[in-house]
Amino acid sequence: MVLAGCLDSENFKEFKLVERIQLSHNVAKFKFALPTPSSVLGLPIGQHISCRGKDALGEDVIKPYTPTTLDSDVGYFELVIKMYPQGRMSHFFRELRVGDYMSVKGPKGRFKYQPGEVKAFGMLAGGSGITPMFQVARAILENPKDKTNVHLIYANVTFEDILLKEELDSLASNYPGRFKVYYVLNQPPEEWNGGVGFVSKEMIQEHLPAPASDIRILRCGPPPMNKAMAAHLEALEYAPEMQFQF
DSSP: OOOOBSOOSSSOEEEEEEEEEEEETTEEEEEEEOSSTTOBOOOOTTOEEEEEEEOTTSOEEEEEEOOSOOTTSTTEEEEEEEOOTTOHHHHHHHHOOTTOEEEEEEEEOSOOOOTTSSSEEEEEEEGGGHHHHHHHHHHHHTOTTOOOEEEEEEEESSGGGOTTHHHHHHHHHHSTTTEEEEEEESSOOSSOOSEESSOOHHHHHHHSOOSOTTEEEEEESOHHHHHHHHHHHHHTTOOGGGEEEO
């Protein structure tokens, strides 16, 4: 039985904030209720939603976000949001309180996925770009019929900037043969066994699947990182059709 989703791709719909958990000084997890406890959001894997809020001047802002929940999570959806000092939508999330509503429209996105269409995904994520990767990885690993392997390189400035670290580490321990994560930090702490600096060609060679017709490399990060990764992948002879950028 396929449950109809709650989203409307043409019109914004209101969803109520039922829980807000501060994860660090500038990151929080927002849990929104769906109309009934058995409702599903109805978001295809790897797609996102458009969220609308008001900035500090009271003007409308619309930004895309990828929930960290799946349609197997019924009755609610969650967003993990990093709030930037100058961000217009960050202002809206900073002010958002339990009981408030947010306008959402979707699904949006070009990514299409059928279980088993590739043997492995390589993922290059930076900062908040982890959310679509986490959603795709979770959907693959939690589907007993899907045998795809997932290799993730996740880059941040400091250890504190790593989003969803607990969740990623638990995927790695629950699916040891199938999910691997390699963290890269620009400014690592003294005790650190991950990568240091920017993501290099060597890191990609070591931690992601080699170029082949049955693999796909997904990219999502700040524009300078996406550009650098595209250049690395081209130098390593990953064909354009082996790559997808969120």
